[in-house]
Every structure is written in C-alpha cells, then in structure tokens.
Amino acid sequence: DEAVKVAPDEIGDSAEIVAALEWMAGYSRRYGPSEVAAFRSGEQALTGAAFPLLSDRRYAVLMDGQWRVRDLAEARTETSDEFTVETSAGPLRVEVGQSTVRVELGPVEALGDSVDLAGYELVPILVGNPHAVAFVDDCYAVPVEAVGPLIEGDPHYPERTNVEFATVIGRDRIALRVWERGVGETLACGTGAAAAVAEAYRSGRTGPSVTVLLPGGEMAVQIVDTVAWIEGPATVVFSGAL
Numbered sequence: 297d298e299a300v301k302v303a304p305d306e307i308g309d310s311a312e313i314v315a316a317l318e319w320m321a322g323y324s325r326r327y328g329p330s331e332v333a334a335f336r337s338g339e340q341a342l343t344g345a346a347f348p349l350l351s352d353r354r355y356a357v358l359m360d361g362q363w364r365v366r367d368l369a370e371a372r373t374e375t376s377d378e379f380t381v382e383t384s385a386g387p388l389r390v391e392v393g394q395s396t397v398r399v400e401l402g403p404v405e406a407l408g409d410s411v412d413l414a415g416y417e418l419v420p421i422l423v424g425n426p427h428a429v430a431f432v433d434d435c436y437a438v439p440v441e442a443v444g445p446l447i448e449g450d451p452h453y454p455e456r457t458n459v460e461f462a463t464v465i466g467r468d469r470i471a472l473r474v475w476e477r478g479v480g481e482t483l484a485c486g487t488g489a490a491a492a493v494a495e496a497y498r499s500g501r502t503g504p505s506v507t508v509l510l511p512g513g514e515m516a517v518q519i520v521d522t523v524a525w526i527e528g529p530a531t532v533v534f535s536g537a538l
Contacts, residue, residue, distance in 0.1 A: 383424075398527040401487060404494035404519065411452050414443040418459070419495050423524060426457040426477075427491035431501065435461040435473045444475030458485065462492040464501045471509045483512030490524035493517040 377392045391398040407420035411428070418428040428447055432438055438461045447459045459475040474488040475481055489508040496502040497519050504519040516527040 392530075395529055396527055397530040398525055399486070401490050401524040401526060403522045404490060404524045405522070406495065406498065411450075413450055413452070414446050416443070416447070416461075418447065420453075420457070421491040421495055423487040423491050423494075425487055426453060426455060427460055427488060428453070428457045429460045429462060429492050429495045431462050431464065431496070433463065435463040435471050438473060440473050440475050440481050444481065448475060448477045458488055458491075460485075460488045460492045462496065464496060465509075467503050468505060469507050469509070470496060470502065473511065481511075484510045484515065486515070486526045487524075489515050489517050490519075490526060494519050494522075494524060 378389065379392075380387045380389055386402065388402055389400040402424055405422040407422055407426075410417045410419045412418070413428075416430040416432070418430050421427040421429055440459075440461065444459050447453075448456050450457075456477040458477050461473045461475075463471045465471060470492060472489060472492050473481065474485040476485055476488070489510065493502065493504075493506045493508065496506065497504050506517050508515045508517055514528070518525045518527070
C-alpha cells in the first residue's frame with residue numbers, strides 16, 4: 297500500500313535508506329493520518345515543503361529529484377523497537393521509541409444503548425474490559441468518590457465496570473477522570489482513556505487522535521479503524537528483587 301518515488305540516483309536498499317523510509321512510514325502511526333510531515337532540504341532550499349500522508353497505513357512520499365532519501369535520513373532523529381506481547385486479549389503490538397512507548401490495546405466495542413445512572417448518561421464500552429463513559433461539562437466537578445462505586449456495582453454491570461467522566465476541550469483534547477473497578481479513582485488508565493476517546497470519536501465529539509489529560513499526566517490515544525493505540529512517556533520508577 298506504500299507508494300514511494302525516489303530520485304534515480306537514490307534508488308537502493310542500504311540500511312540508511314531503509315531506516316529513513318521506515319521512519320517516514322511510521323509518521324502516520326505516531327501522529328495520525330491527518331497530520332502533515334514537513335522537512336527542510338538545505339541542498340534544494342525547500343524550506344517548509346510539506347508532504348501529506350494520505351490515510352491510515354497508506355503513505356505517499358514524493359522525492360522527485362529535489363527531495364532525496366538522504367534528506368529523510370538526515371531528518372530521522374528517532375529510533376524504535378517493535379515487538380508483540382501475548383495477552384489474554386490476544387497478541388498486541390508495542391513500539392518503543394527514544395522517550396515514549398506506543399501500545400496497541402486491541403479493538404474497542406460499543407456494547408449497546410446508554411444507561412442513566414446516578415444522574416449521568418453512561419455508554420457501555422468494551423476494551424478487553426468493561427467501561428462506562430459519561431461526557432460532562434466539567435469532570436473535575438464530578439464527585440467521583442461518591443458516584444463511582446454506585447455505578448461500578450450497579451446490576452447493569454454484572455462483572456462490575458470501570459467508569460470514565462470525560463470533558464471535551466477540543467477536537468483533539470479531552471480531560472478525564474477514571475473510577476477503576478475494585479480500586480477507586482486512579483491517576484491514569486490506558487483502557488479508560490481509549491474507551492473515552494473511542495466513544496468521543498464515534499459520537500462526533502472529537503477526531504480519531506486525541507490527547508487525554510489525566511490527573512497523572514497526558515496520554516495520546518489514537519483510534520485506527522476500531523483498534524485503540526495509546527502512547528506516552530515511560531520512565532523507570534523503581535527496581536527491586538524478590
């Protein structure tokens with residue numbers, strides 16, 4: 297699906313060229329298909345020249361004699377490692393960058409009609425585990441500690457549910473608080489963020505690529521077809537031995 301044109305003197309399969317093309321192809325996965333990759337060619341003075349990516353998993357890179365693969369190689373500033381993790385939800389992909397980790401969470405599924413509980417309209421979402429998403433004017437004003445357990449244990453959810461209270465800030469930004477079943481309010485929740493973004497996108501509130509503001513920090517969520525990906529910084533908090 298990848299359409300790549302290169303200048304004749306640049307055709308080849310050296311490690312540098314392959315790495316440059318792979319980096320360019322991964323741009324859409326990292327930043328969303330609606331973004332535009334822009335690079336500068338000092339040799340040809342193409343300041344601000346932009347090369348749009350067409351859609352998810354389909355890339356068009358034009359290198360017409362002015363733009364060369366070696367320019368991409370020079371612009372490539374990241375390295376990554378990709379692998380697959382076997383989980384109870386099936387094999388999921390992980391992409392490790394220099395300072396962030398991007399993780400596939402699998403398909404997101406709306407489970408049926410919304411339910412009115414505790415004064416909130418909740419949409420049931422499955423992200424490998426159950427979620428109930430409510431959109432509110434101000435998630436920071438929600439008494440999560442009071443209503444979270446009421447919704448979690450309601451008979452509508454026989455296995456109990458995680459609960460998300462989301463406030464849409466813009467087409468690519470939402471604020472979120474999460475009540476995690478059996479735990480309480482948490483600083484962050486990957487599947488909760490994915491559930492909220494998937495429903496926001498499905499209902500037309502946002503686009504498919506959204507930054508989620510959680511009490512513990514920001515998380516990038518992208519919905520590709522029906523599959524959710526999350527991305528954020530990863531740092532070592534502590535280490536030990538048992």
